[in-house]
Amino acid sequence: MIDLALQSEELSRIEKQLHQAGLKLTPQRRATVKTLLRLHESHLSAEELFAKVKEAEPDIGLATVYRTLEVLAELRIVNRVSFEDGITRYDLRTEDSGHFHHHLLCQVCGRVEEIHEDLLLDVEQKVEQDYGFKVADHRLTFLGICAKCRAKQHLQ
Amino acid sequence: MIDLALQSEELSRIEKQLHQAGLKLTPQRRATVKTLLRLHESHLSAEELFAKVKEAEPDIGLATVYRTLEVLAELRIVNRVSFEDGITRYDLRTEDSGHFHHHLLCQVCGRVEEIHEDLLLDVEQKVEQDYGFKVADHRLTFLGICAKCRAKQHLQ
């Protein structure tokens, strides 16, 4: 969740990006982006997002949500991510955190935490040096047990 | 690709793991595992794997391949991985490389390279210390441009 002032700032940033690509921020796209901003960090699937957007924009079609997500992914406004369940989820790329974030997937409770610190600077440098691979982005998920579930386990 | 002696060694290791779980290494499962061993590092989808396995075992059904992969994933013999295309792929977890490997996905040619060196030991330690998250496994993919494609680009 981010506050409303920041949300509308992000929204106009995104509008600008769309315009630069010759695309429009239609009411449907606006509603979709606003929902993504509001439910930031929820890692919604297209269906889940559709259900949420429909609350604000009841006439929107599922296909539009898919098409919007495709556009946003192309403009690198959202990232496609998928965890172990085979479902594609969408993750807003917020400007503040320097573009990168990592995920902590708890195998007990299933929740996904985000880390907004970039832990891979050294590793990326090594990959570039040792493998000649020019890194543009990354996806990093740790699977394990979150602090809460560990605490619960210790109580038992 | 790994050599044949190693392949049959891995195969009997996997058979043992199945037996310990009260499951059988049927001809269909054997053919599936052998194909995975043979095409190691190909990151096949279920459909692709099915097509390959069918060459050795023409009567096998697609559902069996899906069910076999589910079993193998549960026993942690394979990992489910997915890159940006929304398709679930399967990756054999070989014993030799200490269980971990990372991926380099080239955004120009689309190929996936593997890194068999564990680059995350320090990072995992930090995650455990700073976030209280007990790491059991990870998924790491770098997106960027591979050495070959970079070389080609420089020639132009």
Place this chain on the structure above:
DNA sequence: GTAGTTGCAAATTTTTTGCACCATC
């Protein structure tokens, strides 16, 4: 003979596409 396994077809779920219509500059 019991427990695990299979192939097939049908069902489900996820995602994409075709198309006629709408909005806007």
Place this chain on the structure above:
DNA sequence: GATGGTGCAAAAAATTTGCAACTAC
């Protein structure tokens, strides 16, 4: 009046499930 965008329904992919038949201890 082009161009981009939309909703709807149909289609296509990807995956799962039900079930009767099979296999091996």
